[in-house]
Amino acid sequence: xxxxxxxxVQVDMVNxxxxxxxxxxxxxxxxxxxxxxxxxxxxxxxxxxxEFCRLLNDADLLTADGIGVxxxxxxxxxxxxxxxxxxxxxxxxxxxxxxxxxxxxxxxGKPGVAEQAQERLLQEYPFLxxxxxxxxxxxxxxxxxxxxxxxRSGADIVFVCLGAPAQEKWIDxxxxxxxxxxxxxxxxxxxxxxxxxxxxxxxxxxxxxxxLYRLIKxxxxxxxxxxxxxxxxxxxxxxxxxxxxxxE
Ligand code: UDP
Numbered sequence: 001x002x003x004x005x006x007x008x009v010q011v012d013m014v015n016x017x018x019x020x021x022x023x024x025x026x027x028x029x030x031x032x033x034x035x036x037x038x039x040x041x042x043x044x045x046x047x048x049x050x051e052f053c054r055l056l057n058d059a060d061l062l063t064a065d066g067i068g069v070x071x072x073x074x075x076x077x078x079x080x081x082x083x084x085x086x087x088x089x090x091x092x093x094x095x096x097x098x099x100x101x102x103x104x105x106x107x108x109g110k111p112g113v114a115e116q117a118q119e120r121l122l123q124e125y126p127f128l129x130x131x132x133x134x135x136x137x138x139x140x141x142x143x144x145x146x147x148x149x150x151x152r153s154g155a156d157i158v159f160v161c162l163g164a165p166a167q168e169k170w171i172d173x174x175x176x177x178x179x180x181x182x183x184x185x186x187x188x189x190x191x192x193x194x195x196x197x198x199x200x201x202x203x204x205x206x207x208x209x210x211x212l213y214r215l216i217k218x219x220x221x222x223x224x225x226x227x228x229x230x231x232x233x234x235x236x237x238x239x240x241x242x243x244x245x246x247x248e
Contacts, residue, residue, distance in 0.1 A: 003062075004078040005242050007047040007234060009038060011062050011069060016084040019063045020092035026060065026182050027102055027156055032175040033060040034168075035184045037086035040068030040231035041224060042164045047234065052165055055172045063089065067208035068228050072235040086186035087199065090159060093184075097157065098125035105150050105180075108136035108161030109190040117193035131155050136162045147177050157182040161190040 001022075002013040014022065019035075026033040036059050038046070046053035056062060063084035064070055073080040097104060106114040114133035121128055132153035134146055150158060160167045160183055167185035175183055191197040199205070200213035211228065215221055 002078065004073045004076055004080060006043055006069060006072045006076065007239060008053050008057075008242055009043050009046050009062065010057050011038065011043075011064050011073070011080065013073070013078065013080045014061075014063055014084055015080075015082050016063075016088040016092060019061060019084045019089045020096065022061050023089070023093050023157075023182055023184070024096050027097075027100075029181065032178050032180055033182050034171050034175055035059065035061040035063075035089075035182060036168050036171075037063045037065035037084065037089065037184075037186060038069065038164075039066035040072070041227040042168075043069065043072075044227045044231050044234070045165055052168070055168060058172065059168075067211065068231055070208075072231070072239065075235055076239050086184065087189045087192055090184065090186055090189050093157070094121065094125060094128065098128045101127075101129055102156040102181075103129045103131040103154055105132045105134075105153050105155035105158040106130060106161075106190060106193075107134050107146070107150070107158055108163075108167070109194070111135040111137065113190050113194045113196065116195070117190045120195055121193055143174070147174055151177075151179050155180050157184070159189060160185050161187060163187055 003010045004013055023035060036056060038056060046056050064080050065083060065085045067083055070080050070083050106117055114135060118130045118133055132149060132155060134149060138146060158180055160171055162170055164187060171183045171185055188197060192199055200210040204210055204213045215225055
């Protein structure tokens, strides 16, 4: 499996199906694995924060969540064929674990969202083994309790949905204490599973315009999305240096 170095972040060149295949293999190994799905905003954070960049590169799987990252890989001459969004990968993994019986824990979102997601997922996959839910609003003192709850649940896989970069940092900080096989940092996916947020229609996704759809639906994202043109310019002007292994 190849990687492309995008501003220092080593992104795996996989599509959603290949990423799900890797995660299914991880479920058979007896150690915790981390899976993150960086978009251009997250890669820009890593570009400006060496420790965050290190943390991303320590992941067992890093997929290109967003058309910006796919374009960047093209500019750098190592094209990733298509985006591998966290939500799409999660769906494929759900289809597998609904049959295999692996235990799933839902962590993140506002109070009640994980439970709502559980209810909707069970309508769709009646045999899905969801062993726990926990909202994503807590202070540092509550962390040991959350870790304990996940461990006691016997979960094999946890969807960690705290938003970036909180979820990646949480996973990196705590994974060695967790007796699970896979930790996936997948942002707002629980809101989508709960039915509170819609994915863009397939046509918009196919045209690479999911970001525009989300912007129209949630205009408060405008400031965050300013990272996108900055990302494009940085990749254009500085990306090749990274790719050749040069220093800034
Ligand atoms: N969230 C959380 N704890 C926090 C802050 C945010 O659980 O302290 C949740 C929030 O409720 C939302 C998700 O994290 O469900 C972030 O969603 P967003 O769409 O902003 O993330 P993205 O997918 O864009 O990273």
